[in-house]
Amino acid sequence: MMKRTLLAVLAASALTSPLAAQRAAALATAADAKVAALRDKALTDDTAYKIVEGITTEVGPRMTGTEAAPRARAWSVAKLKALGFKNVRVETYQLPVWSRGTESGDLVAPYAQKLHLVGLGNSGATPAGGLTLPIVYFATYNDLALAADGSLKGKIAFVSNAMQPTQDGSSYGSQGTARFVGPNVAAKKGAAAIVIRSIGTDHGRGPHAGNTNFDAGVTPIPAAALSVADAEHVERLVKLGKPVTLKLVLEDKQVGMRDSGNVVAEVPGTDPKAGIVLVGGHLDSWDLGTGAIDDASGVAITAAAAKIVMDSGQRPRRTIRVVWFGDEESGGFGGAAYAKAHAGERHATAAESDFGADRVWRFESSLPDAAKPVVDRLAVVLAPLGIIRGAGTPHGGTDVGPTIATGVAGIDLNQSGLRYFDYHHTPEDTLDRIDPEQLRQNVAAWTAMIATVANAPEEIGPIVLEK
Amino acid sequence: MMKRTLLAVLAASALTSPLAAQRAAALATAADAKVAALRDKALTDDTAYKIVEGITTEVGPRMTGTEAAPRARAWSVAKLKALGFKNVRVETYQLPVWSRGTESGDLVAPYAQKLHLVGLGNSGATPAGGLTLPIVYFATYNDLALAADGSLKGKIAFVSNAMQPTQDGSSYGSQGTARFVGPNVAAKKGAAAIVIRSIGTDHGRGPHAGNTNFDAGVTPIPAAALSVADAEHVERLVKLGKPVTLKLVLEDKQVGMRDSGNVVAEVPGTDPKAGIVLVGGHLDSWDLGTGAIDDASGVAITAAAAKIVMDSGQRPRRTIRVVWFGDEESGGFGGAAYAKAHAGERHATAAESDFGADRVWRFESSLPDAAKPVVDRLAVVLAPLGIIRGAGTPHGGTDVGPTIATGVAGIDLNQSGLRYFDYHHTPEDTLDRIDPEQLRQNVAAWTAMIATVANAPEEIGPIVLEK
Known part of the structure; x- marks a missing residue:
């Protein structure tokens, strides 16, 4: 009976599923x-x-x-x-x-700690001596996109993302927006810089590099990715409800x-x-x-x-x-x-x-x-x-x-x-x-x-x- | 029959094994x-x-x-x-x-590449501008210990080790000798510096820090641990049979x-x-x-x-x-x-x-x-x-x-x-x-x-x- 049921299922699926029909032909x-x-x-x-x-x-x-x-x-x-x-x-x-120059990131407040980060390709440079500013937290790229124009003036946008492994790699396309277009959007909204959680599925200290792009006419802002472990660290501080201040140094530049x-x-x-x-x-x-x-x-x-x-x-x-x-x-x-x-x-x-x-x-x-x-x-x-x-x-x-x-x-x-x-x-x-x-x-x-x-x-x- | 056999085994082990007897008492x-x-x-x-x-x-x-x-x-x-x-x-x-100062390591020959390393606690400092010298390869601490006195003059000793995970942590004690006493032994044999494969069971780029000690009267030499992945990289070069040259910068010091x-x-x-x-x-x-x-x-x-x-x-x-x-x-x-x-x-x-x-x-x-x-x-x-x-x-x-x-x-x-x-x-x-x-x-x-x-x-x- 088991066998008969199985055959019936297969026959039915062969009739109804294009994939099964294709496979039978193959x-x-x-x-x-x-x-x-x-x-x-x-x-x-x-x-x-x-x-x-x-x-x-x-x-x-x-x-x-x-x-x-x-x-x-x-x-x-x-x-x-x-x-x-x-x-x-x-x-x-x-x-x-x-070209990548000297890069570093430091938590300044509420608790000092060195961070592991990497500048994104096409990142702008920080001013001489670096840039020390409070962050504005966004759980996803979508939240950043909803921020009011000008609301990020004098701030560093921090964009997180929750990326799970997928066999077909499709989570890169969806979660990668934080990197692909996040910096451009943050720049347009007046942010002084942007830091994202690395587009990665690990929980380590190695940050994930990668390219980003700014629209013609948009001045590139400093843009970096924190390692996933460091991003989770910053998120814990955000959850404590205390203002978070970062110091960024990104001596990156276009060389022609x-x-x-x-x-x-x-x-x-x-x-x-x-x-x-x-x-x-x-x-x-x-x-x-x-x-x-x-x-x-x-x-x-x-x-x-x-x-x-x-x-x-x-x-x-x-x-x-x-x-x-x-x-x-x-x-x-x-x-x-x-x-x-x-x-x-x-x-x-x-x-x-x-x-x-x-x-x-x-x-x-x-x-x-x-x-x-x-x-x-x-x-x-x-x-x-x-x-x-x-x-x-x-x-x-x-x-x-x-x-x-x-x-x-x-x-x-x-x-x-x-x-x-x-x-x-x-x-x-x-x-x-x-x-x-x-x-x-x-x-x-x-x-x-x-x-x-x-x-x-x-x-x-x-x-x-x-x- | 299965049950009878099992009981017989248990009875026999209880009679013969002190551990089983102890457990029975417990x-x-x-x-x-x-x-x-x-x-x-x-x-x-x-x-x-x-x-x-x-x-x-x-x-x-x-x-x-x-x-x-x-x-x-x-x-x-x-x-x-x-x-x-x-x-x-x-x-x-x-x-x-x-105190740890600026530290870096670079492969200079046969192929230039930046290495991930960390100075060991109590490491000596390199001269101003760093130290660029050929390495002498030792597969284990034991091989280093067998090297002739004076044979390491003008060389950097590179000591590897194969560490496997153990539930009781015992591989740390045995494989850790490369770090615990390797630098002291290398210094006594005249080495200009020592680099070891990190005492670790991963295959990553994060080097493993840790203390070492020099005998009284032995001048501390620069001593660093390469990440396991970087150490394996150097070992591949050694296997190619080409001389390997490293540049080390370790601005470490005792502060009192x-x-x-x-x-x-x-x-x-x-x-x-x-x-x-x-x-x-x-x-x-x-x-x-x-x-x-x-x-x-x-x-x-x-x-x-x-x-x-x-x-x-x-x-x-x-x-x-x-x-x-x-x-x-x-x-x-x-x-x-x-x-x-x-x-x-x-x-x-x-x-x-x-x-x-x-x-x-x-x-x-x-x-x-x-x-x-x-x-x-x-x-x-x-x-x-x-x-x-x-x-x-x-x-x-x-x-x-x-x-x-x-x-x-x-x-x-x-x-x-x-x-x-x-x-x-x-x-x-x-x-x-x-x-x-x-x-x-x-x-x-x-x-x-x-x-x-x-x-x-x-x-x-x-x-x-x-x-």
């Missing part, structure tokens, strides 16, 4: 034995780990505008050539550079336009008209950690997977292009420069890895209907890795987003984000956060995806964009 | 209903959490020699008076003070003798001749965190437990003396000063809490044989909290150790140390590391212990010391 597709073999080879390959180890150990933090950024590009060119890729090159562009570059490497295909399979991650990192999960792992995973396909003995139909984007953190300049420079080329798909190195649990794609069999085969070859077929739209990401926006199909291989925001943009983003076993699962997923898409006999895209 | 002792009621009351009491929250929020880090140290004593006197204790006072003594003090509070007993029940923890902390687990929790647990006994409506037979020792971290000066000042008084027992706030899992005691029924009753009343009776000798600790050394019986309530050394002496030792549920279990254990010992009709000690 299961009816035969796996490509060659692709499956490459996928399984990747599960014992340590190329990706060695790349992450190399970048974090031999280069370290590589923030835009620092001396380490060109050093990282030189390291990357040498590495990609050594791995056997063709047409390895740096594609240069310019971008505006913001500078050269940067994307590192490009290729596995040339046999059919130049079939379109390029674009994969990659970003080479730059924030300065507090060594950028292991953000995003040495992404450049490593995509290059290691492309290398396994390259070394398979069979030249792919489509050119596989691996791009280590030069500047993601400071405002997506690498991805924008790539899209502009390659606007005339046909791309079949674009995909990036920029969410750490934990296990891929889902994939999503926007391939046109004519290429649906490609997606079905992808679902079959990814399933043994525990990866499910999502029903949503791929996110794309900051690096390949501008290319996808031109009508290129996107593919997401979604990694688990359950611990990503414990370390994201903090001093704790170091090599030891990488789980080699999960990293190899990533490489296997990317190998299967690249092999499937690059060799697909079907036409892929361009897709028609909704206006 | 189980035959009736629990004291009044003590059990106080114990269970403690499981819903939040006095201890409020003390930890108060010290960490309103005082913060309170390292010996800083302005926060007298502020912590003033806070404590006010708090202990407010809780209703009698004879609340500061007992003043003097101690030598070491200063006043300090132990904060003392009492629940006066009815029988002055029965001896004092001494309990406490230490008020000072290292400067990187706010000293929540080390040792605001210890002073909080012991005071909260003493208060529950005080508020029971029945004055105890023995005086309960709560001491918040002023200086433990800098060399045990608080405990030594207490033992000296109170050498003429009879103490029944001495016990301290200085191992965080995680669950108590075992107790050990050195009460004389005549007082064995007290220990049996203690075992019975602690058992419902999941606490087992240990067969070893109590450790005592730095604060009550000098008192125990005069022939006073010690009692240990051993807390789980499985995560203690993730945070110990780091910036991460903050309020959020305290689990309120486990903290209350501690208070319940201490309440049961204090109530049992303070009201015991048996004579307790002094014990005869082995010469």
